[in-house]
Amino acid sequence: MASSSMVPKVKLGSQVLVVSAQGLGFMGMSGNYGLPKPEPDMIKLIHHAIDSGITFLDTSDMYGPHTNEILIGKIRGALKESGVRDKVQIATKFGIRGVDGKTEACGDPAYVRSCCEGSLKRLGVDCIDLYYVHRIDTRVPIEVTMRELKKLVEEGKVRYIGLSEACASTIRRAHAVHPITAVQNEWSLWSRDLEDEIVPTCRELGIGIVPYSPIGRGFLAVGPSLVENLIEGDFRKKMPRFQNVNHNKTVFERVNEMATRKGCSAAQLALAWVHHQGTDVVPIPGTTKLENFNQNVGALSVKLTREEMTELESFASSEVVKGERHAVMHMTFINSETPPLSTWKAKL
Ligand code: ATR
Secondary structure, three states: OHHHHHHOOOOOOOOOOOOEEEEOOOHHHHOOOOOOOOOOHHHHHHHHHHHOOOOOOOOOOOOOHHHHHHHHHHHHHHHHOOOOOHEEEEEEOEEEHHHHHOHHHHOOHHHHHHHHHHHHHHOOOOOOOEEEEEEOOOOHHHHHHHHHHHHHOOOEEEEEEEEEEEEEEHHHHHHOEEEEEEEEOOOOOOOOOHHHOOHHHHHHHOOOOEOOOOOOOHHHOOOOHHHHOOOOOHHHHHHHHHOOHHHHHHHHHHHHHHHHOOOOOOOHHHHHHHOOOOEOOOOEEEEHHHHEEEEEEEEHHOOOOOOHHHHHHHHOOOOOOOOOOOOHHHHHOOEEEEOHHHHHHHOO
């Protein structure tokens, strides 16, 4: 079994946020992938994660929506009692809302504030350790959203600020208003678009990188059978890559074959590749199962040579993988840019 001494702590970004070298993604617990999972099982999993040394917990107000943050709120009493609260780092997010049955990004200042108040209540904490803009509102200059976030930091309601799916110039503009601690983007063997501009920008500015979906939303761990078993309502069904599974199955087959050769699981190999991107990279694999959780912690011990990294990369190059990483309706949600600040001033 994983022990806490096995999971190193790393500094995320240039401020003083220290997190476990791997986090835990919570989205699947509250139904965004299929049905919500039984609460007692999830509470057991979260306690097990913390006991194992995985202390960087990643949620969002839109997981559920809201029920995922409430789940963390429920373990808060236990955390307080055992004195563990100070040892966990809770990251949550705002910025995606449902309007007329559709989802849209919102970065309006009043919305930022009301979301933060809501998350603090549901989580049952006085301060959010890391507060991300979940998706970038392409109507609102990032400076406007950031100024409100900066106020929340000054008021002690938020410790550190992060962005998710912002393009490089948006990251730069946001960082000029208030230091950005972490950028959370999809990064895995089959999603590497951030490597051209976003990763170099983060490194130049001293911003930590938090890859979400590091095992390809489960595909790099399980392969085509995952897709065959998706239930109605699991949004992966609508994702182009999951609709091209006959083509993309070779990616999984090759990763899996190499994993067998190396004596680890496909999930561990895919995750190890992400860990090998640098100590400033802290992936947050999501799972709802103890055995998968333990396997993912084990990925921290899988060592890869440069040759093995190159071999793995050849299995999932952009020429090999068919389909975008997000559904067409959500394409404005990735690597997004905001209008210049002058356009907002002109509106006021
Ligand atoms: P996301 O960040 O979107 O959650 P991910 O971390 O790449 O994406 O993958 C999460 C998916 O992989 C989940 O469907 C998870 O399923 P379980 O909840 O059933 O575990 C699956 N997954 C995670 N770790 C796994 C592992 N070691 N083996 C098999 N499937 C795994």
